[in-house]
Amino acid sequence: AQSVAQPEDQVNVAEGNPLTVKCTYSVSGNPYLFWYVQYPNRGLQFLLKYITGDNLVKGSYGFEAEFNKSQTSFHLKKPSALVSDSALYFCAVRDDRGFQKLVFGTGTRLLVSP
Amino acid sequence: EPEVTQTPSHQVTQMGQEVILRCVPISNHLYFYWYRQILGQKVEFLVSFYNNEISEKSEIFDDQFSVERPDGSNFTLKIRSTKLEDSAMYFCASMRGSGNTIYFGEGSWLTVV
Numbered sequence: 001a002q003s004v005a006q007p008e009d010q011v012n013v014a015e016g017n018p019l020t021v022k023c024t025y026s027v028s029g030n031p032y033l034f035w036y037v038q039y040p041n042r043g044l045q046f047l048l049k050y051i052t053g054d055n056l057v058k059g060s061y062g063f064e065a066e067f068n069k070s071q072t073s074f075h076l077k078k079p080s081a082l083v084s085d086s087a088l089y090f091c092a093v094r095d096d097r098g099f100q101k102l103v104f105g106t107g108t109r110l111l112v113s114p
Numbered sequence: 115e116p117e118v119t120q121t122p123s124h125q126v127t128q129m130g131q132e133v134i135l136r137c138v139p140i141s142n143h144l145y146f147y148w149y150r151q152i153l154g155q156k157v158e159f160l161v162s163f164y165n166n167e168i169s170e171k172s173e174i175f176d177d178q179f180s181v182e183r184p185d186g187s188n189f190t191l192k193i194r195s196t197k198l199e200d201s202a203m204y205f206c207a208s209m210r211g212s213g214n215t216i217y218f219g220e221g222s223w224l225t226v227v
Contacts, residue, residue, distance in 0.1 A: 032213065043205060043220040044157065051213055090157060100209070101147065101170055102216055104157040 002027045006105035021076040021108045023091030033074040034092040081112045116140045118219035126225045135191045135222045137206030145209040146189045150202040196226045
């Protein structure tokens with residue numbers, strides 16, 4: 001069975017500083033990994049994904065994530081945080097078999113201070 | 115850009131009443147899902163639907179819940195007899211095909227009183 005761990009409930013960073021939101025995963029087959037962002041009272045917006053290929057994937061709003069197979073991690077990063085990045089971030093995984101439901105982590109709240 | 119649309123955005127219902135949440139997935143998508151999220155917490159899988167049948171469901175998706183794709187465009191979630199603990203944000207999602215991204219709607223916030 002698939003699972004995702006987001007070890008930090010909240011990450012605080014000052015505007016302009018780099019940010020990292022951590023995610024580790026467990027799947028039986030090959031992992032398909034995703035990051036979604038949720039702003040207050042809104043839906044889940046797709047940020048980026050890793051399916052295959054380069055371990056560093058780039059996504060929307062300047063975010064990127066690095067797939068590390070040996071550490072089973074897929075941390076979300078951004079070189080310079082903006083106050084508007086403050087939101088709830090979800091890592092999700094599915095494997096390449098079955099009907100491909102996404103399994104989500106518990107979410108990490110990112111707070112970027114001015 | 116095509117998007118998943120959901121109605122209603124917010125519904126308040128009395129315990130024991132039936133509720134139908136509606137979704138229009140992205141038009142060329144083939145896989146459909148319902149998820150729920152209780153008060154900004156974890157997003158939980160309810161059910162997936164492909165080729166006009168349920169392909170997988172979670173233990174949350176008990177006999178009270180049902181899904182339907184009545185006309186080739188709408189995808190509905192019915193809760194037969196709502197309970198207080200059904201209060202949550204319900205997200206519809208769709209995916210074009212294997213290996214693609216799952217896109218989510220804005221959600222339907224259900225409050226059971």
